[in-house]
Amino acid sequence: MTIPLSCYLILSGILFTCGVLGFLIKRNIITIFMSIELMLNGVNLSFVAFAAQWHALSGQIFVFFVMVVAAAEAAVGLAIIIAVYRTRETLNVDQVNLLKL
Amino acid sequence: MHLILFLFFGGICVAGAVNLLVQRHPINSALSLVVVMASLAGEYLLLGAEFVAAIQVIVYAGAIMVLFIFTIMLLNAGEEERSKGSRVAILLGIPGVAIGGVLVAWTLLRHSNTAWVPMFALPGDPRAIARLLFRDFLLPFEVTSVLILIAIMGAVVLASKPEAVAPPKAAEPTPREAPELVASGRER
Amino acid sequence: MSITTFAIVSIIKSIAVIFVLLTAVAYSVWLERKVSAHIQNRWGPTRVGPFGLLQPLADGVKFIFKEDLTQPYVYKTLYIASPIIAVVFAITAISVIPFGNSITIGSITTPFQITDLNIGLLVVLGITSMGVYGVALAGWSSNSKYSLLGGLRASAQMISYEVSLGLSLIPVLMLAGSFSLREIVNKQQHLHWNFFYFPFGTLAFFVYLISAYAETNRTPFDLPEAESELVAGYHTEYSAMKFAMFFMAEYANMVTVACLSTLLFFGGWLGPVFGPPIVQSLLPVLWFCLKVFFFMFLYVWVRWTLPRFRYDQLMAFGWKVLLPTAVANLVVTGLVVAWKPDIWLVK
Numbered sequence: 001m002t003i004p005l006s007c008y009l010i011l012s013g014i015l016f017t018c019g020v021l022g023f024l025i026k027r028n029i030i031t032i033f034m035s036i037e038l039m040l041n042g043v044n045l046s047f048v049a050f051a052a053q054w055h056a057l058s059g060q061i062f063v064f065f066v067m068v069v070a071a072a073e074a075a076v077g078l079a080i081i082i083a084v085y086r087t088r089e090t091l092n093v094d095q096v097n098l099l100k101l
Numbered sequence: 102m103h104l105i106l107f108l109f110f111g112g113i114c115v116a117g118a119v120n121l122l123v124q125r126h127p128i129n130s131a132l133s134l135v136v137v138m139a140s141l142a143g144e145y146l147l148l149g150a151e152f153v154a155a156i157q158v159i160v161y162a163g164a165i166m167v168l169f170i171f172t173i174m175l176l177n178a179g180e181e182e183r184s185k186g187s188r189v190a191i192l193l194g195i196p197g198v199a200i201g202g203v204l205v206a207w208t209l210l211r212h213s214n215t216a217w218v219p220m221f222a223l224p225g226d227p228r229a230i231a232r233l234l235f236r237d238f239l240l241p242f243e244v245t246s247v248l249i250l251i252a253i254m255g256a257v258v259l260a261s262k263p264e265a266v267a268p269p270k271a272a273e274p275t276p277r278e279a280p281e282l283v284a285s286g287r288e289r
Numbered sequence: 290m291s292i293t294t295f296a297i298v299s300i301i302k303s304i305a306v307i308f309v310l311l312t313a314v315a316y317s318v319w320l321e322r323k324v325s326a327h328i329q330n331r332w333g334p335t336r337v338g339p340f341g342l343l344q345p346l347a348d349g350v351k352f353i354f355k356e357d358l359t360q361p362y363v364y365k366t367l368y369i370a371s372p373i374i375a376v377v378f379a380i381t382a383i384s385v386i387p388f389g390n391s392i393t394i395g396s397i398t399t400p401f402q403i404t405d406l407n408i409g410l411l412v413v414l415g416i417t418s419m420g421v422y423g424v425a426l427a428g429w430s431s432n433s434k435y436s437l438l439g440g441l442r443a444s445a446q447m448i449s450y451e452v453s454l455g456l457s458l459i460p461v462l463m464l465a466g467s468f469s470l471r472e473i474v475n476k477q478q479h480l481h482w483n484f485f486y487f488p489f490g491t492l493a494f495f496v497y498l499i500s501a502y503a504e505t506n507r508t509p510f511d512l513p514e515a516e517s518e519l520v521a522g523y524h525t526e527y528s529a530m531k532f533a534m535f536f537m538a539e540y541a542n543m544v545t546v547a548c549l550s551t552l553l554f555f556g557g558w559l560g561p562v563f564g565p566p567i568v569q570s571l572l573p574v575l576w577f578c579l580k581v582f583f584f585m586f587l588y589v590w591v592r593w594t595l596p597r598f599r600y601d602q603l604m605a606f607g608w609k610v611l612l613p614t615a616v617a618n619l620v621v622t623g624l625v626v627a628w629k630p631d632i633w634l635v636k
Contacts, residue, residue, distance in 0.1 A: 001103045002217040008144070009209070011111045015137070017202045018118035024194035027187045030127050030173055034134050037165070038118060041141055044157075052148040052222040057233050060153050060225060064234070067160050068245045072252035074165045078172045079259035085176050086263075094186035128367070128429070135422070155411035163418025167425065167448055174429045174441060226407060227468055 008049035015042030029081050029091050033074070040070045103147065103220040110143040125180045127173050131166060138162040149221035152230050298399050303384070306403055310383050314540040315345035317585055324589045355529035360432075363526065367430035372527065372534035375423025379541035382416040385409040386548045387471050389558040389573035393566065401558075401574060402471065409470040410462070413549060414455055417504060421447045423538060424506075428523035439522025442600055443513035447504055449607045454500035456615035460493045460622035461553045474557035484554040489622040494554045496615050501546040503607060505539060508592040512600050547584035548577075555580050 015038060022035030044063045051059020081091075088096055117137035121130045138161045145154035181187070234242055319334065319341065326333025334341030359368070387402035406412055421444045428440010461483050465473040477483060483490040503510040513522045524535045551557055557580075558573030598606065 002219045003104050003107060005216040005218050006210070007104075007107060007111075008148075008218070010206075011114065011144070013202070013206060013209075014115055015118055017198060018115075018122060020201075021194060021198045022122050024198065025122070025187065025190045026181070027184065027190070028127050028178060028181050030169065030176075030178055031121075031130050031181075034121065034127075034130055034169060037161075037169075038121065038134060038137065041138060041161070045141060045144060048145055048148055048150050048153060048223075049218070051150070052218050053216045055222065055224075057224065057229055058238075060150050060223070060230060061233050061238050063150075063153050064156065065241055065245060067156065068249065071160060071165050072248050074168055075252045075256040076259065078168060079256040081172065082176065082260045091176060091178050092182070092184070094184055128364075132367075132426075151406070151408050152411070155408050155415055158415035159411065159418050163415060163421070164448065164451075167418075167421050167444065170422075170425055170429075171441065171444070174425070174437065 005049060005053050008052075009046055012042045012046035012049065015039070015045065018042075027092050027094055029084070029093055029096075030078075032093065033077055033081070037070060037074065040066060106147055106220075107144070110140045110147065113137075113140040114144070127178045127181075128170065131169050131173060134169075135162050135166045138166065145225075147220060148218070148225075149223035150225035152225050152227045294397065298397060299403065302399065302403050306383060307380065310380060310541065310544065311537075313544050314537050315349065317540045317543065318348065318536075319345050320585060321589045321592075324586065325593045328590070328593045349533075352529055352533040357529040357531070360526055362432050364430040364432060367426050368526075369531075371423050371427035371430060372531045372538070374426065375420065375538035376534045376541070378416050378420040378423065379538040379545070382413050382545045383541075383548070385412050385470060386545070386552065387474065387557065388577050390570065392570040400471070401570075405469060405471050407467065407469045407472075410458065410468045410473070410553075413470075413545070414451075414458075417454075417542070417545075418448075418451060420538075420542065421451075423535075424523050427527070427535070431523070431526035433526055436523050436525045439513045439525065443506055443523055446506070446510065446513060446600075446603060446607070449604060450500045450503035450510075450611070453496060453607060453611040453615045454504055456612070456619055457493050457496035457500060458553065459619050460489050463622055463626045464490070470552050470557075474552055474559065477556040477559060480556070482554065482556040482559075489618055489625065490554065492614070492618050493622075494550070496611055496618065497554070498550065500607075500611060500615075501550070502588070502591065503603070505542040505546055507539075507543065507588060509595040509597045510603055511592075512597055512603060543585065543588055544581070547581045547588070550584050551577060551580040 019035045019037075019039030019042060022038065023032055026032050026035065044066055047059045047063050047066070051057065084096060085091060087101065090096065114137050117133040117140065120133035121137070124130045124133065138157060142154040142157045142162070145151075145157060322344070323333040323341065334344040337343045337347050359365075384403045385406055387400065387405065389401035391398050391400045424447065425440050425444035428436045428438075428443070431437070431440075461473060462468065464483060464486065465476045467473065484494050485491075502508075506513060524532055527535060558577040560573065560576035562569050562572045564572070
């Protein structure tokens, strides 16, 4: 009933890579933001996996703090996106390329 | 048994992550991300971190992603178009990330530890976590509460509608003009 | 017991519980119609079976045979998936709810609960959080302005009142010391119900009840789906079976809230037990069912007595009144429990 730890780490790495890929190739601001959340989730998984290896609970505590920071960042980031949309009328990052309209 | 369950949840996870990249409409990407988070909660349960799994579902999948979906609905985000920028990004991005990913994976696996993790390895019950959270990690806990307060205030200020600009003074009818208007109205 | 016996017993329990839940959902519709009728001084369903008891069956047949319209302009996948999501999450919450003590048939002793998780209360809260998706996606995928507004309003209301719902349950957790629902009930022996823990338990109960009424989109908080407002809110464009699934999801949520109210505040299945062992196993279930029936009746009673809130009044009430009350209750209960954990202000 044991599996090697690298299984969890590989899964975490795949999630993180998908997050980075989404951040680079997607053109919609909200989808880019969701790729950031995907990266954070991948990192959370590796925290919990290492906590399981060393039987240290501090890994899980750190996962809490990552979640809290992600929640705060999502709230403020989405508010910024709404503010940007109000002035630029577009959600495409390629078209938000002027500092002043 | 552990391997079968891990592959089940892991497969759903990776499928959701790939679906997020492949889908063109942001709402489909958001829903795939919800699937990823739910399957990650399953992975946490496999490791014995039951409280973290419950918190993942409640906070991440149940609150943060609802916020994303609200934003997508409010801003009426449509499908992504193929533009020059996206073609360049795909041309350079996919090989770049592939090279970077292979490099990181090779480095990590070269020094890999062959530790074996049993099922339900962690004592993840709320009592043990509470003992750590409210004794050793009390200061970061209080700091995150201040962080959330700042985030709430910032989000409310940023997302509020800009106030209507007050009309300039010259356009307002001066008190001398107003009785004339009223008088003319009475005449009619 | 062996793993196969455990699996078979669990499957039987799951099927039985889901069957009972779906019957309870169907007959809560009957209860609503009868009680509302008598409140309004009329009879309600009387023709289909004695006292109209076969009315849910007739309603079910009607829903199955009704024409299932699917508009051409909806987002097909989400349109079909939203009622499924709503119903699945509404019914899943029953899986951690205990109905009584254990029952012994032959050599097999099994508790009256599909599974007793030591984070049971968190699981129920998580599932109700996920239930917001059914509403939000239904409103959006219908691709019509009434549905979108109704869906956004309903889901904003649900996530606002989720906060005070969770916070109002923390005093209960402090008194019980565990997230497991069975533990919480076992700490309420000898009429030491959490409701009688004056004033914190009573206040927590009322905050929980009001938040739960708002969470399940029931009057006086049912503006997003009332018939006279916004056409019909997020289920405007749904007909026949899909609408029936939203209907079922709402009543299943009501049943879950009623079950949680009895477990957390009114002692669950605790009541006088006597008699031979089989009766001793079944009597707690009877007390549980009676208490849940009382809460369902309360739901219907409140619906047909109170007028509904306007949306801005609703949101202001949730954030400006209920949330500070829940937080203040939490803080004071924490202080009292830390000072003297066995204090009972009302004996």
